[in-house]
Amino acid sequence: MSSTPTPLGIDIGGSGIKGAPVDLDKGAFAADRVRIETPGSSTPKAVAKVVKEIFGEFEHMCGDAPVGVTVPAVVTHGIVRSAANIDKGWVGTDAAALLSDAIGREVVVLNDADAAGIGELRFGxxxxxxxxxxxxxxxxxxxxxxxxxxxxxxxxxxxxxxxxxxxxxxxxxxxxxxxxxxxxxxxxxxxxxxxxxxxxxxxxxxxxxxxxxxxxxxxxxxxxxxxxxxxxxKLRNDAGIIGAASQAWAVKQGKASR
CATH class of the missing domain: 3.30.420.40 (ATPase, nucleotide binding domain)
Structure with missing residues (x-):
């Protein structure tokens, strides 16, 4: 396995859930992105199942790196405070704990636009x-x-x-x-x-x-x-995945807060 960290980024959207491991030296995907349709009932439990499926596709590439996940919502300390284009059941959900339990790995959750901003700041x-x-x-x-x-x-x-x-x-x-x-x-x-x-x-x-x-x-x-x-x-629609993965790695390294 390469010494370059390849944390996984996953972007939860209203129509699709997309994920890819990210090469943090290049600020680019380390493998082709996987996209799965967002469940019609986009409850936390249903979406967590899809996140687990995407994680399973790339687990062998990510070593012990954490996973960064974006949601179209306000997120404070891993807890979802609003819901845009996803089920209202997300409001008040500790998404970081939910998804971490689902995949057995540390998860950092952040707003989707914030993740895109981080991607453009660091690599774009x-x-x-x-x-x-x-x-x-x-x-x-x-x-x-x-x-x-x-x-x-x-x-x-x-x-x-x-x-x-x-x-x-x-x-x-x-x-x-x-x-x-x-x-x-x-x-x-x-x-x-x-x-x-x-x-x-x-x-x-x-x-x-x-x-x-x-x-x-x-x-x-x-x-x-x-x-x-x-x-x-510069990163266009890849920015959210790249930014989420980058932020998750920064949290693990103690260079960013949740």
Missing amino acids: AAKDAEGTVIVATLGTGIGSAVIVNGILVPNTELGHLEIDGHDAEKRASSAAREAEDLSWEKWAKRLQRYFSHVEDLFWPDLFVVGGGVSKKADKYLPLLKLRTPIIPA
Whole structure:
């Protein structure tokens, strides 16, 4: 087995649960990702069963490395405090303990956008960036990770800012663009309103835009007129898995808290 640590990252989403071991020297998958459909009833017990199945696919590669798991929710000290696109039964669940019991391995649980932010900070578009960096993931909703001088401020939930009487992600997410069949130009106007508001609140030094739609960044980012530089994510949809695995390893090494 290679001496390079290959902790496993698992990303729990509303439609799919994805996982892969991560080479922390390269900041890249060490094997092809495995994806399993999220159970229709995405209860903690049902999802834990899928997490165990994915872990079983890669256990032989991971040595004694911990597992990092993301959920689309606020997470404090391993406990899920909200539920977006997963069963409401997650609220109040000690997900770290539940999943650790399921796979017999230490598990670090964190918000999915926070994990993506960590991935971009350590291996992607935000690497070596100074000051305040905001990573925004545009997908079913809008996730956010706020990083100040290399330190994550967890669970910021900036997609739920109320702007012009609307929950921001209901109008400016990638899902909203698809549902309303908006042109890139019309969607960019909504993004302009959103990012302008966020930069007036935080005065960041850099925006990084992630999510699947980041691969088409040339269609909309050039249309935005902001004070703040705004660039596409480098790791795209891999960022959450990579960031979760990286954070789990950092916790094991005593370089990060849960």
